[in-house]
Amino acid sequence: MRNKSNFKETKPRVEFTMFCNNCANETKHIKLFSYLHPDTIEYFSKNSDGSVKDSFWSIHILTYIFAECLGCETPSVSIDEYFPDNIDSIGIRAFAKEIEDKGKSEKYNILSHMQFPHKQIKPLPKWCKELPETLMLLIVETYNAFNMDSNCLAIMGVRAIIDELANIKVGDIGGFDKKLDSLKELGHISTLQYELLNTVIDAGNASIHRGYRPSTEDVMSCLDVIEHILSQDVILKAIKRVKDNTPKRKKL
Numbered sequence: 001m002r003n004k005s006n007f008k009e010t011k012p013r014v015e016f017t018m019f020c021n022n023c024a025n026e027t028k029h030i031k032l033f034s035y036l037h038p039d040t041i042e043y044f045s046k047n048s049d050g051s052v053k054d055s056f057w058s059i060h061i062l063t064y065i066f067a068e069c070l071g072c073e074t075p076s077v078s079i080d081e082y083f084p085d086n087i088d089s090i091g092i093r094a095f096a097k098e099i100e101d102k103g104k105s106e107k108y109n110i111l112s113h114m115q116f117p118h119k120q121i122k123p124l125p126k127w128c129k130e131l132p133e134t135l136m137l138l139i140v141e142t143y144n145a146f147n148m149d150s151n152c153l154a155i156m157g158v159r160a161i162i163d164e165l166a167n168i169k170v171g172d173i174g175g176f177d178k179k180l181d182s183l184k185e186l187g188h189i190s191t192l193q194y195e196l197l198n199t200v201i202d203a204g205n206a207s208i209h210r211g212y213r214p215s216t217e218d219v220m221s222c223l224d225v226i227e228h229i230l231s232q233d234v235i236l237k238a239i240k241r242v243k244d245n246t247p248k249r250k251k252l
Contacts, residue, residue, distance in 0.1 A: 014103045019119045022074040029067040037062045079114040127234040152207045159204025196225045
């Protein structure tokens with residue numbers, strides 16, 4: 001069990017800017033508590049054949065800042081990683097005091113930053129609840145991976161979404177070539193969409209088979225393609241509802 005004395009209420013009041021998912025924007029936050037966790041970490045390099053060339057151990061410090069949005073009062077946790085060189089026990093106490101008073105260190109650079117809940121790079125489409133369950137669950141997991149900066153997993157998820165969409169529309173009739181050809185022949189996708197999906201599938205194949213890690217921008221573009229195609233069915237259902245609810249003209 002952690003020592004509760006590590007969780008200290010901020011005095012004086014410390015404010016800083018952080019992304020709030022509920023406000024969907026960068027907002028002012030107040031620091032409620034702080035916790036420091038010094039730890040050791042192993043760094044290593046590799047030879048061209050994949051074997052470990054050399055390694056060394058070093059101290060890094062994780063700072064956990066428990067905060068609250070001043071706009072909507074939604075809580076969140078900010079985790080920063082510091083790598084202070086040659087720090088001793090006195091230096092760690094001074095570092096802890098700086099974090100408590102300011103929320104961050106001005107002496108040491110932040111090596112990495114995490115936030116919980118994670119910043120939503122691309123929010124889940126609200127209309128995805130209208131899709132078949134298997135497709136909806138794939139979309140949720142894919143967007144979760146993308147918003148956690150797991151681009152390889154995200155692009156593999158996009159590929160799986162296309163596969164499941166084809167299975168629903170035309171059945172499990174073979175590989176992607178057969179499925180996309182059938183989708184186009186039956187009018188489920190246009191020629192342009194056919195080309196776009198081929199590009200997206202190739203990116204997914206490259207991650208699975210060739211160790212490719214796409215950029216955030218490229219994954220975003222692939223998700224845009226998927227959203228455009230999947231939203232068609234949702235829009236068609238909505239328009240059908242509009243048509244059914246529209247009073248018919250009375251014949252004279």
